[in-house]
Amino acid sequence: MLNGFFRSQDFLAGVFFIAFGCLTLYLSAPYSTGTAASMGPGLFPKLVGYLIIILGALTVGRDFIKRGQQEMARIHLRPLFFVTLGIFIFGWQVDRLGLVVSTIILIVLARIGGLDSQRFVEIAVLSILSATVVSIVFAYGFNIPFPIFPR
């Protein structure tokens, strides 16, 4: 029974809304509310924060009435993890590793995130080719100040 709720789409969405609303309220607490005629920086976010919490509560409440009708769609961890990791490492390391290495890492990780069978030669060719092209086009062509090689 409890398990069902934890997998219910609306229950989880509602909890997320409530959490987001609370976080908004917490973070905007230091900002002054001001008066209605002269609204401070805190009034609008607080107002919106309360509204989000109310809507979150409504979503959860409706889910209780409907008994967790709709299960949450399945999260596929493999693409989520590897694609995000590739992007993250690119952002984190591109200034140090340079464009060529970062591109290769991104493409290899992105391909590991896919469900199709891993074709090693194809991945190697794809990553090396695109690292070359992207270096030439973006770093030299558009003059974006990327380091190309590791430093």
Place this chain on the structure above:
Amino acid sequence: MELLHNLFYGFGVILDPVTLLYCLIGVTLGTLIGVLPGLGPVATISILLPMTYYLPPVPALIMLVGIYYGSQYGGSTTAILVNIPGESASVITCIDGHEMAKQGRAGAALGIAAFGSFIAGTFATFVIAIFAPPLGEFALDFGSPEYFSLMLLGLVAAVVLAHGSLIKAIAMVLIGLVLGIVGTDSNSGIARFTFGEIALTDGVDFAVAALGLFGFSEVMRNLEKSEKRETYSTRIHDLLPSRDDWKRSWKPILRGTALGSLFGTIPGAGATISSFAAYTLEKKLSHEPHNFGHGAIEGVAAPESANNAAAQTSIIPLLTLGIPGTATMAVMLGAMTIVGITPGPMVMVTNPDLFWGLIVSMWVGNLFLVILNLPLIGVWVKLLQVPYRLLYPLILLVAVVGIYSINNNHLDVMLAAGFGIAGYVLHKLGCELPPLILGFILGPLIEEHLRRAMLISRGDPSIFFTQPLSAAFLAVAALLILMIAIPNLRHIRDEAALEED
């Protein structure tokens, strides 16, 4: 005659070779992503947003808008040939379009889709040219109360027409509002929600959020299933529809065009809902409704005309009022802000080159599209055979390099990765992302106008109801919420939503 004069002025803008080239690039890209399933116009425009930092404003925006209506052409090709919508507004085209292809009439279906789209595009261009200027002039008198209520109306319309739960959609708008006001508050100078990060004092970059939420999460969703794609190998012949085809199609094309032009201007409706409405209308009006689903050419002509018309007229609220009606237009608003143009009624006055150039570019773009989509159809069919596993790593690469190049800041890339996760998980929770992005872009504006209105009224919120226009906008917003209670409308909305997934 002023209209003609303005259109000539627009032609002058678009006939500049560089601008013309970007228009061509835009519609070609649009066709390309329209043909390829799994990459929609919102994601593509988001991915190309960083490019606008490096381009002059007018060609940049002409290119981006070309992607949107261009994708409407490309989407039909995939729908007809492989029975997969290349783009969500072509979902309904699959039904009769692919049936026609099976009967060996793929050429006629493709032909009527392209010609119908062209007729719709031409008509929609005139609709924009005729109706946008007076609407803009009307909006020039708007004060803060009117703008606040209008934005509220825009957001309400968008959530009413979004799929899924209304409550969740409203919550998503509100979350977008909060994310939108991250950064320095223009009134007090206080940095809000920045966690002390200097990089966040200017707010979360719109391109970063849009790219993460739409671009990255879309790629991850596409990777969930391994790829199976039917390939179409038969040669396509007879791209010109026969006399009989035309006789059956011209009325549906005109009706679809009118319907699409109207629906496009309604916030939240956009191309997908227009195509569904047009199909439903034709089926109702037809003397032989049983033919629908078995290769009725009307079932291709009407929705394809409607989606193209709607794709174009959906720019009217953005150009004249500064209010985006759909996620695509929200991203366009982001692009306009990036190139230093504040969307709204003043665009017509301060940037007539952009205003008229953009309008005329749509017609020129449509001309390009007919050429691209009919004689060159073979190229696109070949492209359909390029597997996704080769495409998505490149999409990701262009995206990350683009984000990095906005501020030469590696933190932006990491932030976008976070938005990617958020977009993916929220989608799984049945929370729609377009309302969030609308809220995001309107957040600072709506707060600003609320503040000003309250200042004018000395803190009395009744100003929103005593100003006649503002009251009218709020009344329409209330009406829209009531409308969703009408079973028929709700039915169309849910059906469209179901098919889109």
